[in-house]
Amino acid sequence: MPKILLVEDNEMNRDMLSRRLQRKGYEIGVAVDGAEGVAMALAGGWDLILMDMSLPEIDGWEATRRIREAATGPRVPIIALTAHAMSGDREKAMAAGCDDYDTKPVELDRLLGKIQALLPGNG
């Protein structure tokens, strides 16, 4: 069962998305802010990370950069999630070290497609 780390500060978003993904057969771990996200990501064991970009203090961009800088071992794919929906966000996410990008509100099928595409063995 693929393990996904969801980094999201909004409790309701966390609740909703983790439940929806669990229903689809993923094992979900959650981090509630950027620092926790970095720590949990570096602790390892994840097949994929869903990173909300607007987090307090250490935001998603910065957290991604830190993960990429500090990580050893196999590269875990990171999908950026943002409700800002600004043009250029995708490029910015890629530059920060993300592998894909999606906007909120989440369209679950679209997001599941992106997750599937990035999971090991599917690339």
Added chain:
Amino acid sequence: MNGLTSAEAVGELRHELRTPLNLIIGYCEMLLEDATEPSQRAGLERALRAGRDILDRVTSALPSSRSEVTGPEIVALFTSLRAPQEEVQAATTGLLGANPDDPQWERDIRRIRAAAERLLTVEVPTRRMTGAATGSFEAPTTELPTAGPPVRPADILVVDDNEDNRAVLERRLGRQGHRVTSATGGRAALELARRDRFDLVLLDVLMPDLDGLAVLEQLKADPGTRDIPVIMISALDDVASVVRCIERGAEDHLPKPFDPVLLRARISACLEKKRLRDVELEYLREVDRVIEAASAVESGSYVVGGLAEVAQRDDALGRLARVFDTMANQVRAREDRLRDQVAELRKEIEAAKGATREETEANAPALPEGQVFAGRYQILEEVGSGGMGMVYRAFDQVLGEQVAIKTLRPELVRDPVAIERFKSEIRLARHISDRHVVRTHDFGDHDGTFYLTMEYVEGITVRQLIDQRGRLGMAATIAIATQLAQSLAVAHGEGVIHRDIKPQNLLLDANGVLKVMDFGVARLGNTSTGLTQAGMLVGTPAYMAPEQIASDNFDARADLYAAGVVLFECLTGRLPFVASTPVGMIAKTMMEPPPVPANLNPEISPALSALVLRLLAKEPAARPASGAELGRLLAELT
């Protein structure tokens, strides 16, 4: 309203709108995966459609390519979101409680509703300054829907059982500079409101433990919390609900979801009203303190400087407090002086003790001691006599107390018209109630002897005092004068003129309290010359004012002249005019200026000497106008 002019600011606004949309759409889709009950599916689908409708509007109004959006566009967008937002609420209302066995269902539906509510309370992010990057300067234009006049920071208690609602309010109010405390329910709110000081309470109506209306009632019933303004927040915005809140004492009512501009405006208005009310209450409290101080002055317990705090105000009340304090000081100084003067008077009285009783006149019809007169007055002793008749100390067997009885000479009461006039005067005199006036009880006749009964005062007359001491000191004289002035002020206020003020009619008890007797009695003998038909002197020419001697046409100022003669005599030990016959006395009174008291006794201060001369003025208009004015003039002497 100005718009947003940077990509970041527009992105921020998108984020604020899309985050709750994510929840509405996400939860609806998730619940639809499991829902089988057709009515539940219908409700969820309806809410989902409304959510997607909102998303479409947001996406088309704020496409990702846009980095600028105008104020009117923002307003138009928010306005267009209102209907679908209400649609989400309406669609989910019936879903609440639809799955009683599944607590998570209930929570999820509430989250959809909270998210929908949040949509219209979105903060429009403050416009970022973009000018700096290009080197040009634009005046900062940050007037946005949430902006308004600056708000005084306040302590606000937010009461809502819904965590998200609390979070939104905390964030929003915090941004406006307020200090926010949250309570998760009615009981907790009451506890906090009673313990801490709040400027405002925002109170949700629908709460599980103790609903908002009950909390409101308890807040308003408690004197400690009833002055805190309360704004009710409720999704129920029908007139009846609003009226219920207002009737129970709420300051205002905000419908949920609330408009941020409206929220800010109402909170500001509420706080301003509270501030003004506090200022007013403080003012009234200080007015109370001035009034209390006034009572304290009256009862002699005022502490100088007791109004120091109020006196620091720079308004009219502060000025009043300062003037009042000064006046209270003067009053106290006067009272101290009067006390010293009375003490001097008591020394004189002590020294005069042992004075022989006045010689009695043998020709008056005497009542023997031990006899019961008029069926109720047991005669105890004869205590004096005068032009009017004899005075006895007697025991009133009916009332069981001592009284003084004054019998009147038969020739004074021969004329029935004079009797009637006298009776009406006595009726007036009976109204005078003052510690410096001997109280008149009754007038009657018994076996052809007319008599007056009055309060019996143990003491000596000023006549006896002067005779014993030769003359009195300044302080003792002023003590007599001050008390005499007060009795005249009271009597004249009741329309009673004494007509026969003289040392024989002024009684002093052992404490130095002066009592004036025979108010109105001289009316009986009043004729143009002060002589009775039989040629008997009733008034006492030495103390009669010129106008009183000359005609019937005189007023209260005649009593002031007589007071002047009494004071002259106290200070100098002699009368202003000395003559061997009544006619000679009358002539001098009419024609001669009186001697200057200070020339006869160098100890007399020039001011007091001048005051006595003013009292002795031939022309009534040149004298102090009343007993009250004489009292004021005496108080000014130092």
